[in-house]
Amino acid sequence: MDTVDSLWQVVLIGLLFGAGLPAVFALGIRFLLPGATTTADGNGVTRTPAALFAGLACFAVILVAIVAGILFIMKDFLAHDFGIHIS
Numbered sequence: 001m002d003t004v005d006s007l008w009q010v011v012l013i014g015l016l017f018g019a020g021l022p023a024v025f026a027l028g029i030r031f032l033l034p035g036a037t038t039t040a041d042g043n044g045v046t047r048t049p050a051a052l053f054a055g056l057a058c059f060a061v062i063l064v065a066i067v068a069g070i071l072f073i074m075k076d077f078l079a080h081d082f083g084i085h086i087s
Contacts, residue, residue: 021062028055031058034046
């Protein structure tokens with residue numbers, strides 16, 4: 001039963017970081033593309049504030065995942081050299 005418990009955790013993390021983060025990045029790019037709405041003077045296209053917020057939120061998730069991954073990799077180095085213990 002322990003093997004099955006570990007297996008679903010490995011599969012979930014693999015899907016999250018293997019396919020999930022690139023998908024979130026692609027969504028962030030898509031949200032930041034200008035929409036099809038023309039401005040009042042008819043000169044260009046704009047994006048809605050909600051789309052801008054969603055795009056920036058996607059990139060914030062990516063940034064947090066990158067920092068967390070780097071800290072996870074460096075936790076032994078930080079503990080040994082600087083006394084910073086990351087749980």
